[in-house]
Amino acid sequence: MDKPYLVGITGGSASGKTSFIQSLKEAFGSKDLCLVSQDNYYRPREVQQRDDQGQINFDLPTSINVENFLTDLENLKSGHSIEIKEYLFQNEEKTPQLICMEAAPIIVVEGLFIFHYEQIFKQLDLKIFIDANDDIKLDRRIRRDVDERGVSKEIVLYQWQQHVVPSYQKYLLPYKEAADIVINNNEHFLTSLEVIKNHFQKILHK
Structure with missing residues (x-):
């Protein structure tokens, strides 16, 4: 391959992006596939924008350090490895890990706003949008944020109504039609996963 094959995966909060990407990582070794997650490029909490109630709004494109992203x-595309510190949203008792990524023939970029950022969007060779019904996404979000990030259910519901849904409508949904593939993940994504895996295999063996 003359240059890496760049894949963008986006979708609403708790649509199943992380699970889908984890399945891809398990199917391909680090020599074949590298994952770059937007979640590790959030700006420090002290500079994040807060709403009228004093709550940080992580669901804004400005919350991401897109320059570092x-x-x-670019370093990965040029064949260089990178290191980035894991971003911790709420769980301050956890020690952030140092994530090391090696360049690979297939680079998967995932996150809420990767289609919104024109500098990233125009580089993508394949655009994937993962979708699910709102009630399913909310249930997943509650379980994830309460169990993994230590957020109270009340805060999760507040963020969903005040931050997540408005952001989805403004910064994600308009780009759904621009996706090459839309995956419905109300129940599972196994069929779509196999299609993507087969496509990646063809890319690797060109």
């Missing part, structure tokens, strides 16, 4: 992406 782009720099690391």
